[in-house]
Amino acid sequence: MRSLKDKLAVLLTPSELKTFFKGFDIVGDIAIIKVSNAFEDKAKNIAKIIMESHRNVRTVLRQASPISGDLRLRKLEWICGEDKTETIHREYGCLFKVDLARCYFSPRLSYEHMRIARQVKPGEVIVNMFAGVGGFSIMIAKHVEVKKIYSIDINPAAVQYMRINANLNKVMDIIEPIEGDAKEVIMSKLGGVVDRVLMPLPERAYEYLDYALMALKPEGGIIHFYAFEHAEKDEDPIKKIIEKVSRKLSSLSVEFEILFARIVRSVGPRWYQVVLDIFVKTTLKNEALSS
Ligand SMILES: C[S@@+](CC[C@H](N)C(=O)[O-])C[C@H]1O[C@@H](n2cnc3c(N)ncnc32)[C@H](O)[C@@H]1O
Structure with a gap:
């Protein structure tokens, strides 16, 4: 054919x-x-x-x-x-129901969903700050015995589909869908409670990094940081993002180590979406971060 x-x-x-x-x-x-x-x-x-x-x-x-x-x-x-505009998408044994006119969903993130799920350890508490219809959250819950995945989204339709998807995939006891602004939700109820933070909203990455730090337990944890970067032919977008993040974390006196970095995809001429897996060794007190 x-x-x-x-x-x-x-x-x-x-x-x-x-x-x-x-x-x-x-x-x-x-x-x-x-x-x-x-x-x-x-x-x-x-x-x-x-x-x-x-x-x-x-x-x-x-x-x-x-x-x-x-x-x-x-x-x-x-x-x-x-x-x-509504459909059900299959990805690595998970089902995602989504109305494409009312919620974000991209099949191009499937490798990334699985890449993160493979790193998660049983018993972890996780916050997905920009969970959409549950791409990362459900993939993790379906493959690893985690304790809880707080899954925040500001779009009520995305939260509605996330609930449907938690049911479809039988992970309702693990996924906690929360409608709201990730900043406010973390400040009001998720300070210092998680082992791992997912930040899959590259447009607002730097603005929300403080709140990701705030969500981590005092002994630290992992942040999956997604951001966009422009790079000329002779420049490396990964290096540029590492420099920016390092400057920001050092200015907050946060001890950290970049465990892994890769270009997730190219999003325009010389524009790249990059992910950094950051191990945060110690976090600061909330007051220091938000000041
Ligand atoms: C790129 S999509 C997330 C994709 C999703 N993680 C996935 O794997 O399919 C970004 C999501 O962030 C949500 N969002 C935007 N601003 C937000 C905010 N301030 N707080 C929480 N969610 C927000 C959007 O509604 C959107 O669903």
């Missing part, structure tokens, strides 16, 4: 093909395509070809705006198949 790429090659130029695959995702039975103005007129035919070559795809949507705002949402337009 001819691949999707071969079939689309009849319709698109090589450079259009390359651009197309950079923005093409399948979430559950929904395909999302990004078509630039240059080949907008071909969108319907592209969608038909996708549905022919991926029998599991029942809907094709067009992403009509960049992901934006605090809730990390995008505008989606129906192109072909069933007119819907």
Whole structure:
């Protein structure tokens, strides 16, 4: 059987093909395509070809705006198949129900979800500051016997789906969904109680780092820090982020060690999403952090 790429090659130029695959995702039975103005007129035919070559795809949507705002949402337009935005995505044995018009979800984070889950130790208490519909939280709860994963999100729809997903994956006793701003939730009820913090909101990484530190137990723990960085050809985005984080942690007199760092993905010309796994040896008292 001819691949999707071969079939689309009849319709698109090589450079259009390359651009197309950079923005093409399948979430559950929904395909999302990004078509630039240059080949907008071909969108319907592209969608038909996708549905022919991926029998599991029942809907094709067009992403009509960049992901934006605090809730990390995008505008989606129906192109072909069933007119819907809700689906169930499978990832490493976990099920994620999501309404793509109301919540953030990316199948491109699947490796990262599993990479983090593999590091977690039984009995840990974790806070996921920006949990979405539960990508990291459910993957961890399903694979490791942790005590609790406080899973915060400011988007009520994401919290609603996170609850559904905790049920679908039978981890309701481990996941505690919390609706609110991670800063406020940590200040009001999660100071000094966790072994591990996940910060999967690169846009607000530096602003929320103080609160991640605040959540860790006094003896310290691990922070998974996600941030964006720009790097010219001769620069290393990882090195740049390590320098910024090191400056910030040193200024707070926090003892730390960067255990691991990698580029999660490229997010634009010379822009990268990077993750640092940071071992924090000792934390400070809340007053010192928020002053
Ligand atoms: C990139 S998404 C998280 C993806 C999710 N961790 C996953 O693996 O699928 C970022 C999430 O942070 C939430 N968010 C944005 N600002 C927030 C805040 N101040 N406090 C808590 N959640 C916030 C958004 O609603 C969004 O669901």
